[in-house]
Amino acid sequence: MLSPTLRLPRPEQVLDARSTLAIADADEAEEQIAKLFCDHRLEPLEAGGHVDLKLRSAQTPSVGVHLLDYGAGVRISPRALESFFLLQMPLQGRATMVCGNETVKSDARVATLPPVDRDFSMTWEAGTPQLILYAALPAMEQAAQKMFGAELSGGLRLGHSLDLKGAAGQALLRAAFEFHDAVNGADPSAYTLKLLEEAVLQRWLLAVPNNVGHSLGQWEGGLAPAGAVASSNGATARLVRRFNELLERHFTEDVMVSELAEALGVPLRTLQAAVAAETGSTPTALLRTSRLLRARRMLEECEPSEQSVTMIAQACGFGHLGRFAQAYYAAFGEVPSATLRS
Incomplete structure (x- = not known):
């Protein structure tokens, strides 16, 4: 859609x-x-x-x-x-x-x-x-x-x-x-700000022609996959599998997509192209799913009297409670507060 x-x-x-x-x-x-x-x-x-x-x-x-x-x-x-x-x-x-x-x-x-x-x-x-x-x-x-x-x-x-x-x-x-x-008048967590800043800078670089991307032949007017990996193959599948393994290994940590790409030893654009070729998604979207799973685990395990949905959303890097609730419902079929009360 x-x-x-x-x-x-x-x-x-x-x-x-x-x-x-x-x-x-x-x-x-x-x-x-x-x-x-x-x-x-x-x-x-x-x-x-x-x-x-x-x-x-x-x-x-x-x-x-x-x-x-x-x-x-x-x-x-x-x-x-x-x-x-x-x-x-x-x-x-x-x-x-x-x-x-x-x-x-x-x-x-x-x-x-x-x-x-x-x-x-x-x-x-x-x-x-x-x-x-x-x-x-x-x-x-x-x-x-x-x-x-x-x-x-x-x-x-x-x-x-x-x-x-x-x-x-x-x-x-x-x-x-x-x-x-x-x-806008809020006090987001340091992790939330890092995620949001990184997203703005990355999308800015992908949206506007720049001398670095042009010199490498990696700017294609925006979001089309580019870089060293252009189609699904064995190396692509291995890279995406290693990326998913890192997501699982660092499930409870405040990780960034750029940090994971660096740990894998590839430019972020290469990782983006690999994930797109293998899954049709993006590394950011996969990290977002991982953060939703982290939030669900925290909601299931915490005491409602000690934690709130807002506190857990911010701890998992979500800066807007309404967007978090929508994404959570789309992923799990219930609102966060229902998980917290269960």
Whole structure:
């Protein structure tokens, strides 16, 4: 069954449990956003030069999500980002980014990714609140090395636009929304955050052309299997069997797919291709099943007076109780609270 197409949320839904910073002065808005991202020049395009900035943020050292709305048409001229990547998604309205000879127009269907290695400029029309995804450059480069199994030469470079309606864009949105829901006013466990951050970074790398994947011939526009293993064979079956053995062996531990790929001595992309060829699934999905089994065992063995469904879900790396309950019911045919009471 095909998953329903994900739509961008309304502005009021983004980080709605977080406080909103409101600024009316353009100079003050420029200063505040410079602290959050980087130095830039902000030019209001409307008479009077005023803005009505609204900002909500939630960020870890590796990944962040922000709602940014200037409340007016503006031109933004930053320097090269250098130390981080951004994915900018207009929730309404339209925006344009110019970097060198390239012009990228964005709306709710197309996101922009500013360059990290050169200056650029952007024009946001009035009424263009944006959902912004942030990734620290070191975290993204580390994810790329694990994904493609190659040392970076000259740094990581990404394409400057993304089709949010395509399969790869939808997969990234799904990971981003799960990260958003976990950090929106909540206090997720360290394991949950690691899982969600890894998912965002991996899906980002799979969704956007990059110099590392292209140099290895491993970027195919998103989710198609790529890398050293392209079809089911004896080596593929052995790799998947070893992966499943590791999942069983580390059933009760806070493991990551990237850690398991490293233990197997293969790039993550190779493991993804092998699992897809053998099972039609993904390593992340198999790990998710393992975490559901871990949660079921904990629910069966714990005392209801000492543990709760929420506590066990977080311990097993689930950041959103509703999604956990749905996945649990799909896997076991009952809600988590029923298992806890039995």
